[in-house]
Amino acid sequence: MKVTALLGERFKNAPSDCTIESHKLMVRGGYIKNMASGIYSLYAPAKRIAKKIENIIREEMDRIDAQEVMFPVVMPASLWEESGRYTSIGSEMARFTDRGGNRLVLGMTHEEAAVHLARNTASSYTQYPFTIYQIQTKFRDEPRARGGLIRVREFTMKDAYSFHTSQEDLEKTYARFYEAYERIYRRVGAKNVVAVKSDSGMMGGSISHEFMLLTDIGEDTLAICPECGYSANMEVASCEIDNEAGEVEELKKVSTPGVKTIEALKEFFGIDEKKFAKAVVYQRNKDDSYLIVFIRGDLEVNETKLRNYLGEEVHPAAVITEESGIVAGFIGPIGLDGGLTAVFDKSLEGINSLVCGANEQDFHYTGMNVERDVGKVDYVDVAKVFEGAVCPVCGKPVITVKRGIEIGNIFQLGTKYTKAMNMTYLDRDGEAKNPIMGCYGIGVGRLMASVCEESCDKYGPIWPMSIAPWQVEICNLRSTDEAVSRVADGLYETLQNDGVEVLYDDRDIRPGSMFADADLFGIPVRVVVSPKNCDAGVVEVSTRDKSIKTEFAIDGAAEEIRALVAKLLEEYKG
RNA sequence: CGGGAUGUGGCGCAGUUGGUAGCGCGCGACGUUUGGGACGUCGAUGCCGCAGGUUCAAGUCCUGUCAUCCCGACCA
Numbered sequence: 001m002k003v004t005a006l007l008g009e010r011f012k013n014a015p016s017d018c019t020i021e022s023h024k025l026m027v028r029g030g031y032i033k034n035m036a037s038g039i040y041s042l043y044a045p046a047k048r049i050a051k052k053i054e055n056i057i058r059e060e061m062d063r064i065d066a067q068e069v070m071f072p073v074v075m076p077a078s079l080w081e082e083s084g085r086y087t088s089i090g091s092e093m094a095r096f097t098d099r100g101g102n103r104l105v106l107g108m109t110h111e112e113a114a115v116h117l118a119r120n121t122a123s124s125y126t127q128y129p130f131t132i133y134q135i136q137t138k139f140r141d142e143p144r145a146r147g148g149l150i151r152v153r154e155f156t157m158k159d160a161y162s163f164h165t166s167q168e169d170l171e172k173t174y175a176r177f178y179e180a181y182e183r184i185y186r187r188v189g190a191k192n193v194v195a196v197k198s199d200s201g202m203m204g205g206s207i208s209h210e211f212m213l214l215t216d217i218g219e220d221t222l223a224i225c226p227e228c229g230y231s232a233n234m235e236v237a238s239c240e241i242d243n244e245a246g247e248v249e250e251l252k253k254v255s256t257p258g259v260k261t262i263e264a265l266k267e268f269f270g271i272d273e274k275k276f277a278k279a280v281v282y283q284r285n286k287d288d289s290y291l292i293v294f295i296r297g298d299l300e301v302n303e304t305k306l307r308n309y310l311g312e313e314v315h316p317a318a319v320i321t322e323e324s325g326i327v328a329g330f331i332g333p334i335g336l337d338g339g340l341t342a343v344f345d346k347s348l349e350g351i352n353s354l355v356c357g358a359n360e361q362d363f364h365y366t367g368m369n370v371e372r373d374v375g376k377v378d379y380v381d382v383a384k385v386f387e388g389a390v391c392p393v394c395g396k397p398v399i400t401v402k403r404g405i406e407i408g409n410i411f412q413l414g415t416k417y418t419k420a421m422n423m424t425y426l427d428r429d430g431e432a433k434n435p436i437m438g439c440y441g442i443g444v445g446r447l448m449a450s451v452c453e454e455s456c457d458k459y460g461p462i463w464p465m466s467i468a469p470w471q472v473e474i475c476n477l478r479s480t481d482e483a484v485s486r487v488a489d490g491l492y493e494t495l496q497n498d499g500v501e502v503l504y505d506d507r508d509i510r511p512g513s514m515f516a517d518a519d520l521f522g523i524p525v526r527v528v529v530s531p532k533n534c535d536a537g538v539v540e541v542s543t544r545d546k547s548i549k550t551e552f553a554i555d556g557a558a559e560e561i562r563a564l565v566a567k568l569l570e571e572y573k574g
Numbered sequence: 575c576g577g578g579a580u581g582u583g584g585c586g587c588a589g590u591u592g593g594u595a596g597c598g599c600g601c602g603a604c605g606u607u608u609g610g611g612a613c614g615u616c617g618a619u620g621c622c623g624c625a626g627g628u629u630c631a632a633g634u635c636c637u638g639u640c641a642u643c644c645c646g647a648c649c650a
Contacts, residue, residue: 012599012611013586017643028585037642092649109650143575143648151649159650219649315647409650441650459610477609512610519610530609540609 001044001470003505003517008043010520020217022453023148025461029520038145038153040445045469045521049448050156052467054135056187057158057442059574060180064173066131066160071113073137077103079112082421092141106139111417111439114161119423125165128425128435129173133160135444147217149449150405160440163418165427170412170436174207177410177440181211184442187572189464190407190451196222197232198409199304208411212404213450222402223385228394232385234401235304239383240390241296241347242397246275249353249367251334257362260329262297265364269355273297277348277356277368279331281320282306285313290324290340294333294356295383296347302384306343309380332357332365333374344370346379407447413437461522462544466572470503471565473523475515477530479508487554488529491539494558500565519544524568527561543568 008030017034018024026032031046042050058068077095080086085093086105094106107113114132122128135158142153149155160177164170178195185193192214199208210233212222223237224230232238259268266273276297283290291314293301307314320328325337333342336359348354354368370377389399418424418434427433452461465471472495476488485506492504503523505514511530518526528540538551541561552560 009584009600011585015585015643016580016587019644034642089650090648111650138650140650144644144646146644157650411650439650475609480608510608510610510612512608512612514611515609516611528609532609 001503003503003507006044006503008045010517012516018148020147020150020453021456022150022449022461025452025456025520026148026449029460029522032149038142038151040149040152040154042445046448048469049463049467050444053188053444053447054156054158056466056574057135057184057444060184060187061133061158061160063574064131064176064180066133066162068134069117069132070134070136071107071110071117073107073139074104075107075113077105079116080105083112083115083417084420085112092143094139094141107136108138108140109439109441110134110136110159111161111413111437112421114437114439115417115421115423118163119418119421122163122423122435123425125425125427129162129164129169131160131162131173133158133440147449149445150217150453151219152445155446156444158442158444162438162440163435164438165425165433165435167436170438174410174412174438177438178209181408181410181440181442183574185211185213185407187574188447188451188467189455189572190447191454193407194222194224194231194404196224196404197236199233199235199308206412206414208409210406211408211410213407213454214402214404215450215453216403217453218403218405220404220406222404223389223399224402225391225394225396225399227396227398228391230391230393234385235302236308237302237385237399238381238392239299239302239347239385240392240395241299241349241383242390243347243350244274245350246352248369251365251367251369251373253358254364254366255362256330256364259362259364265297265355269366271355275351275353275355277333277354277370279333279357281317281326281328281331282314283317285315290317290320290326291343292326292331292336292340293343293345293382294348295345296351299345299347299386300384301345301382306382309343309382327357327359327361330357330359330361330363332359332368333370333377334365334368335359342377343382344377344379345382347383349379405446405450405453407450408440408442410440411438413439456522457519459516459519461520463522463524464572465524465565465568468501468522468524470521470523471501471569472525472527472561473503473505473518473521474527474529475505475511475518477511477514477528479506481531484529484531484534487534487539491527491529491558491561495561498558498562500562525561525564527557 010030011028014024014028030043032040034040077086093108097103138157139154145151145153162173190213195209195211198210221234223232259265262273277294278297280293280301320326348370352369355366356368358365387401390397391399415434424432455462474488478484495502524544526542533540537554539557540551542549
């Protein structure tokens with residue numbers, strides 16, 4: 001490809017809208033163009049990168065015996081009504097009607113389509129297991145797109161669905177996907193990727209992992225143990241608590257006029273915040289009724305864990321009404337209004353002497369022991385993990401909290417969809433059963449942006465050879481000079497004939513501009529052809545990551561360059 | 575959906591107490607240049623987001639609306 005024929009321009013400045021590095025560079029470098037919020041067109045360089053990522057994914061999917069299929073983007077609402085998600089999913093799913101008044105949806109994920117495709121065909125246990133996948137456009141009407149390609153509304157995704165006759169079999173495939181994903185990330189050049197245990201959210205099912213690329217701009221928070229490798233999304237990370245029982249004390253009611261916050265209580269009693277039983281008030285989404293979480297004063301409530309425990313949606317209480325029976329600022333577990341649900345975090349378990357509210361204006365209790373003064377309660381883990389928390393696996397207090405971008409996920413779905421959509425097969429014993437499903441996704445555009453985010457400098461992206469839009473860029477520093485152009489043109493032609501992907505900057509511009517653009521193209525191997533070099537009978541060859549800078553004699557340069565490309569490609573081989 | 579901000583040429587921006595729009599980059603032509611975003615001369619590009627209103631006069635003031643971005647909520 002000659003730059004003179006390439007559509008797209010490169011900018012000195014990024015639009016002021018761009019805040020994160022990959023977004024800036026991909027706009028500045030002429031990779032993407034925004035059309036609407038979270039909706040982008042890709043220019044040729046970005047399209048080429050996406051295609052390479054897709055092909056690596058294809059190779060790895062095919063390798064684990066997944067077969068590529070294609071589902072429709074537009075599906076009838078009725079199919080989604082079968083699974084129940086037509087109503088359970090909110091406005092993230094785009095819905096519309098056709099000219100006949102039929103309700104349709106835009107595909108945001110394809111479990112329903114996968115079941116639809118397979119359910120009448122895979123009617124015998126002998127036809128299991130099997131895995132299907134597609135690489136296709138999805139539309140999700142995100143409430144808030146952000147960060148260029150990091151979080152968009154329309155995007156290309158590889159989504160795979162596996163079907164099994166037993167949990168063990170699902171787990172086998174799940175493990176193969178896990179390994180395939182690790183290979184995919186290595187091959188596309190994503191470096192800091194960890195798999196974390198995650199919340200299954202609306203997908204349903206039990207076990208799931210998210211593959212996270214660690215970066216400060218990540219939207220997810222992760223708890224990671226550097227000692228034993230335990231890692232989990234903050235949403236589900238368990239929190240081990242070192243509880244010190246302390247001295248047994250008598251329950252005493254103490255006047256605490258106007259002392260409402262943990263801060264103020266700390267000051268008032270002059271004791272550590274770990275000695276308080278903090279009350280956090282939530283409301284159920286369905287009827288706004290209240291529930292109260294009691295947790296140790298130094299900890300925060302993890303709302304996702306709370307939701308998962310309750311099995312329903314809740315939100316932090318907006319206003320606490322008079323008639324609720326809640327005395328804001330003085331809430332405690334003793335003598336709490338019987339109509340209120342209380343949840344006890346396990347951080348309170350076994351502590352002998354706690355300070356808590358007395359459910360009476362301006363009074364607190366001291367010396368409270370839950371078992372003794374409230375009775376037997378179920379302790380649950382709803383605390384948010386914090387830096388330095390105790391690892392639930394190895395028991396060392398070394399948990400670190402990091403940010404990550406989700407660049408893939410794998411779910412064990414169970415029979416949620418096959419049951420709801422009445423997909424059955426006849427088992428060996430002649431009994432009709434619902435197949436067990438797994439699903440597995442990778443966002444292509446997000447992966448591209450993530451690699452850019454992690455592999456760049458202030459001048460532009462540094463694309464790994466495996467996904468670079470072109471493998472070699474030739475910079476003809478003096479295209480008006482016949483001798484120089486003869487060398488550059490010849491090299492371009494020879495390399496292309498040898499199957500090397502070449503971007504040829506044949507423009508008549510000053511070297512400074514050409515180099516600045518080359519940095520934005522981020523192509524791994526750069527070949528500079530200039531009058532100076534030609535006089536010396538050489539071309540100058542360097543890598544974008546600055547690890548190599550050398551000269552090759554003009555005669556034989558093509559072969560040397562081809563070998564260099566092959567060598568660099570080797571690093572990312574499957 | 576809450577909070578904050580911004581809409582002026584392709585990009586970055588300026589535009590005073592209201593007086594009819596400018597700078598830098600980029601773009602075109604010519605010339606001089608040529609190893610990290612050159613210089614000179616000439617030139618093109620604006621429904622000042624949109625719709626109302628106030629005014630002799632609105633980029634500027636008022637009202638509404640749309641769009642985009644950031645923080646949060648949400649998120650397969």
